[in-house]
Amino acid sequence: MPELAAIVAHLAAPDRGQAVLATLIAVAGSSYRRPGARLLVTAASERLGSISGGCLEEDVLARAQRVATTGRPELVTYDTSAENDLVWGVGLGCHGVVQVLLEPIPSPAPAWVATVTANLAARRPTELAVVWQHPTSEPPLALGTYLAAALPAGFAPVNAEIFRESLRPPPSLLIFGAGDDAQPLAALAGQLGWSVTVADPRAAFATVARFPTADHLVVAPAADLVARLAPEPAALAVVMTHHYVHDVPLLRDLLPLNLSYLGLLGPKKRADRILTDLARDGLTLNSDQLARLHAPVGLDLGAERPAEVALAILAEMQAALTRRDARPLRERTRPIHD
Incomplete structure (x- = not known):
C-alpha cells in the first residue's frame, strides 16, 4: 500500500x-x-x-x-x-x-x-x-x-x-505511550507505510519533534484516550506508557474492542495483575478477548534496545495481520505466499 x-x-x-x-x-x-x-x-x-x-x-x-x-x-x-x-x-x-x-x-x-x-x-x-x-x-x-x-x-x-x-487502507497502529522506546516503533511502522497515531497524557512527550513521522499525535488523560481515538475495528494497538495507573484504564477500554492486535509492554506478572484488577472492578472478558492480548508484547528475538524491541513488536503484529505463525521460512513446506 x-x-x-x-x-x-x-x-x-x-x-x-x-x-x-x-x-x-x-x-x-x-x-x-x-x-x-x-x-x-x-x-x-x-x-x-x-x-x-x-x-x-x-x-x-x-x-x-x-x-x-x-x-x-x-x-x-x-x-x-x-x-x-x-x-x-x-x-x-x-x-x-x-x-x-x-x-x-x-x-x-x-x-x-x-x-x-x-x-x-x-x-x-x-x-x-x-x-x-x-x-x-x-x-x-x-x-x-x-x-x-x-x-x-x-x-x-x-x-x-x-x-x-x-x-484496503494501510494498517492503523495506535501507540499508547510516547516514551523513548515508542520512537523507533513509530518510525519503523511509518517505513512500513502504516498509519501511526501516538497518544499520551503528557503533552511534553507526544510532540512532532519526538515523533516527526507519526500521522497523528493525541494528548488526553489516559481514561479518555481510547474514546478520543475511536479505534477502527481492524486497528492494532500497543500499550507502553510504563505507568500502571495509565495502563489499567487503557486496557479496560481496549480489551473489549475487536482489534486485530493488542499488545502490552512489560512482564507477564504485571499483565496478570492488571487483568485481576480489571476483573475485580467488574470487567468481564470472554476467551477471545483475552486471547487477543499479547503480553508480554513482541516475538522472542532476544531484543533489549528500543529499536530491537520495536522490531520484535512489529514482527509479531505483521504475523497477526497475515495470520502467520512467525516461524522460520526454512521450516515451511509450502510456497511462501500460500
Whole structure:
C-alpha cells in the first residue's frame, strides 16, 4: 500500500507528463511479488514501486518507453519455468510465469485515480478492476480499461478477463505511550507505510519533534484516550506508557474492542495483575478477548534496545495481520505466499 499511495500521488500531480503503469496481473509458480504489485515509470524514466526482485524492471522500463510513445497498452508474459532459464529465473524467484500489463496513463489522470486518492485519504476500501484479456468482449472493452473504481458485487462483462483487486487502507497502529522506546516503533511502522497515531497524557512527550513521522499525535488523560481515538475495528494497538495507573484504564477500554492486535509492554506478572484488577472492578472478558492480548508484547528475538524491541513488536503484529505463525521460512513446506 505505501507503493500504491506514492504511485497514485504522482499520477494525481498536475503537469506530470505521460506515465506508464505496469501491473503484475497473474502469477503461476514462484515469484517475489504477487498479483497487484505495481511499477510506475514516470515521464523522466524514474520508477516508483516494483513488480519483481529486480530482474524484470529493466526490461519493463524499456517496454514502458515504447508504450509511452505508442500510447497503446501491452500485455507481457515472462516465463521462467524452463530448467535452463538463466536470464530471468535467477532473479525472479525460479520456476514462475508472470504476466504484466503495461498501460499508458495520460495527464491529467483518469477518474479512477481521483477515486483511489480520495478513498485512501478517507481510509475507505476501493474495488479496482482492469481489463487484461478481451478477445470478443461484450460490451466491447479495450486492453487496460479501468471499468470503475467501485464495482458492484458480481459484476463481470462477457468474454473478458478482468483483474479485480480490493484495495484496503494501510494498517492503523495506535501507540499508547510516547516514551523513548515508542520512537523507533513509530518510525519503523511509518517505513512500513502504516498509519501511526501516538497518544499520551503528557503533552511534553507526544510532540512532532519526538515523533516527526507519526500521522497523528493525541494528548488526553489516559481514561479518555481510547474514546478520543475511536479505534477502527481492524486497528492494532500497543500499550507502553510504563505507568500502571495509565495502563489499567487503557486496557479496560481496549480489551473489549475487536482489534486485530493488542499488545502490552512489560512482564507477564504485571499483565496478570492488571487483568485481576480489571476483573475485580467488574470487567468481564470472554476467551477471545483475552486471547487477543499479547503480553508480554513482541516475538522472542532476544531484543533489549528500543529499536530491537520495536522490531520484535512489529514482527509479531505483521504475523497477526497475515495470520502467520512467525516461524522460520526454512521450516515451511509450502510456497511462501500460500
